[in-house]
Amino acid sequence: ACGPQLANSPTVIVMVGLPARGKTYISKKLTRYLNWIGVPTKVFNVGEYRREAVKHYSSYDFFRPDNEEAMKVRRQCALAALRDVKLYLTEEAGQIAVFDATNTTRERRGMILNFAKENGFKVFFIESVCNDPTVVATNVMEVKLSSPDYRDCNSTDAMEDFMKRINCYQASYQPLDPDNYDRELSLIKVIDVGRRFLVNRVQDHIQSRIVYYLMNIHVQPRTIYLCRHGESDFNLKGRIGGDSGLSNRGKKFALALNKFVEEQNLKDLKVWTSQLKRTIQTAEALQLPYEQWKALNEIDAGVCEEMTYEEIREQHPEEFALRDQDKYYYRYPSGESYQDLVQRLEPVIMELERQENVLVICHQAVMRCLLAYFLDKSADEMPYLKCPLHTVLKLTPVAYGCRVESISLNIEAVNTHRERPEEAKKGPNPLMRRNSVTPLASPEPTKKPRINSFEEHVAVSSALPGCVPQEVSTQLPGQ
């Protein structure tokens, strides 16, 4: 095994809370994070099961507590979702299932606890409590008005109906009570969008990581900019790694970046670089304070440092072939793999979550890892994400995901991207180890329009209402 055993028995994370409290937002974000750090995780949203079962949503009447017919259907949907949870955790090598529903009554939670006990799953509750009407209204506008439930409504009618829907739950809502009734449960109560937290009985490492993550995320609007250093002398020579300075075109890029940043007119931009000269030189042109992170250094190519790909192919032919076979797990001799990069970048991601406006000036492999986190890309896709020189990626959180804009600063540079070779076999992987850090894209539970490549996605990004479409990972974990 490599690294700590992140989780032994599978865990069911149970969301709790009234509608429009951010349960699905938390579910999706947490799932994205867990998959990125290599813990196979999937969301099971009971609302989507309901939409499958009841093709057309008419009104909040469906959610009235005295609507017996609907109550039956809703219970069926919860049970169907739990069946799929069981399948995922016991037969599909899932490690964590996020059960996303209101789960607002003790009775329902009791049912889930029994289910988990029967199957040997651990249970961790995440409750979101919020009584601030502004927050609730904002949530409704961000993600409810565009829901399939309201596709035939105007905003005002949708809002009115949804508020009545929330009301249906109020009377029977039994919040988690860690002081008494729920004393023995493992849970975190997130109050007022993260102002306060109540944490009870954290059982293991992964729950501790989940709590830490939830305590660091926020919902303040902000923008994250990712780019590479300007073109370097080594880039020009086709050499990888090393610690060379900027070429003339690279210096031009740095100046263009300065202009770009000024035009963005941001409040309080933090600038981060690696500890390699080329990113620092790039940051220097911005005339802003910047912080150097060793963790942002480019992937260590070990014995292949400072070589060209031709030299590597000549001097280390087996290594060259192995890398193309499985670029994510492949570790350079005396160097690193993408998998290692993810592990060392985790504190960067955690701090990015805490921060607001940040510009990260880094390197190709590093940028691919960070981008995979924000755009929920799998380990398989990560090493082939396009991160060209002299291009800034602007990421803005929107609805349940991240909007990405690619901005080329129009300074010529060499192309350092190598496409996935077609001849590379994708058979069983000798390099793969169990329990290792293996980002997976969050599995897509229901059919949604697919966008097949990053470029396509970028082109339509401004048209998307919210959810960033994700590709289902073709690589099963543990394989």
Next chain:
Amino acid sequence: SPARELTQNPLQKTWEPYDNGLPAGHSAQRGVCMTNCPTLIVMVGLPARGKTYISKKLTRYLNWIGVPTKEFNVGQYRRDLVKKYKSFEFFLPDNEEGLKIRKQCALAALNDVRQYLSEENGHVAVFDATNTTRERRETIYKFGEENGYKTFFVESVCVDPEVIAANIVQVKLGSPDYVDCSNDEATEDFMKRIECYKNSYETLDETLDKDLSYIKIMDVGRSYLVNRVMDHIQSRIVYYLMNIHVTPRSIYLCRHGESELNLKGRIGGDPGLSIRGKEFAKSLAQFINEQNIKDLKVWTSQMKRTIQTAEALGVPYEQWKVLNEIDAGVCEEMTYEEIQENYPLEFALRDQDKYRYRYPKGESYEDLVQRLEPVIMELERQENVLVICHQAVMRCLLAYFLDKPAEQLPYLKCPLHTVLKLTPVAYG
């Protein structure tokens, strides 16, 4: 204006800008700036609730990760002022003389806090006292505001009489206050001392204290209430506090068995065990068996020599890449003589400041500490663990447990074929 020139610091190998030949400041170099304004951590709780335990442990952790931290224990100030402790009556709420002295001590401690944070480059001060009244906490909060410090409260709440009794036995009976008492007398007096505080105790309140930043720890970590975490360092403190526990356990640290390169006097590399190294592995297996440890976890690095050592134990083990030996960069697999010959400047620099010195294309002890932090965090969560690692790595881990400063860390003695057994006791 043209971009500034960069120069590489010969010791740490970091690139710094300079203006007119002088280094120009720009940023923190070690990753995220952990603290911008100083932070004042204020402990809250009745006596024997683990405040000093938490203060010392937290201080040790923060210093190890590079945040200059110091604790200020008001009880210590009281002992310095009132040479001889007589009885719990000193703490009676109507003992005016006692109250005056106690307030004086608190103010003296706060004064030293100010000196540490504002004049001595301290980043975090831990103010260890009961601080059980809202009034006292207000005074401290105002003090913090006046001086530009962020204030973070850490309250420990516990009503389990067994826990309290155990605390008293562990750390109070041996206190200088009770040097002339029998254990029974000391316990009886201390219980009355706790009573003195109970009536005026105002716990941190959800409504009244809603604007303060704090963590309330309940029942030795069964549950936590966290309010308004303001910045990175507070978030790290909360994470740390939520991972530590007080269950008795032992941590075993050792290096891999002697390696082929050890025999040749060469550093680094990824060699296998020598014959004597293999014998050590067998002895280690025997030692572990004899220790009869419940549920021992075994961790190794991803280098052959530690894995070979673990293999001899015949138990499951986990490999951590972050436990790999310090990367000596261009000096990998050299002998010290070869380094001195080929890189005389580097050789000299390393002796100048062994903690911060980074090998060209390699690492420093300072880098090691940063990469080992998740190991420490997980060690805190775990119970019985055996860590089979390497010399520099073991020095870093040992420095954390034994509270050794950066200057001493690279010189801690960690010989081959020797196991260090660490057991938490009292405050250390």
